[in-house]
Amino acid sequence: MASVLGLLEAREKKVREEIARLREEAERVQAALGAAEGALGRLVNARATVAEVLAEPPSAVTEPMSGAVAGAVVPRRTGDMAASALAPDYQQILSVLESEAGRAGMRCQQLAVALGLDAVPAKVEGLRSKAKRLVERGWALQVRPGVFTAPAVPAV
Incomplete structure (x- = not known):
């Protein structure tokens, strides 16, 4: 035990x-x-x-600066809003679309060449995206699928 x-x-x-x-x-x-x-x-x-x-x-709350900023969102176009409200990349695209060559409408490959860019798919697709954004916000027109131009300026 x-x-x-x-x-x-x-x-x-x-x-x-x-x-x-x-x-x-x-x-x-x-x-x-x-x-x-x-x-x-x-x-x-x-x-x-x-x-x-x-x-x-x-x-x-402070309001953001109204000047153009690279990479900024494209504002909706209202009334007498100037293109200077756009970021520099968008201003360049709009100036080409407003030129004599752009009035008839331009494809994104033509737009790339006019801007001095290589017409490679990456650049063309980037321009297509920017051009569509300009159309959505009232800065440009898409006259046919893939063909963009600046809106007509009303006569004074």
Whole structure:
């Protein structure tokens, strides 16, 4: 028969191992809790900052500059808006379309050559995209599929 002291020692060893396992688990849970609390703090701060920014009066928001900026979005043409409102690339395309050669309509390959670009597919497709954007925003016309021209200027 096993001695009482031997049984107690075995039981004590088992409980010590359980305590060590639980401490490791508690440390892991504490680390996860700390990470979650940190994430929550960042989200609360972000929400407070956004609410603060949105609460500012509209006059505090600065309007973007109206000058032409390379890579800028093409604005919708309204009334007497000048081509100088367009980015330089779009101004060049429009000037070629407004020229004598462009009045009858130009395909994008012809447009590429007129702009001094190589008539390779990448350049032609880029011009096609820009020309279509000019059409969508009222700066140019597509007279036939793939053929673009400048809109007629009304006589004064």
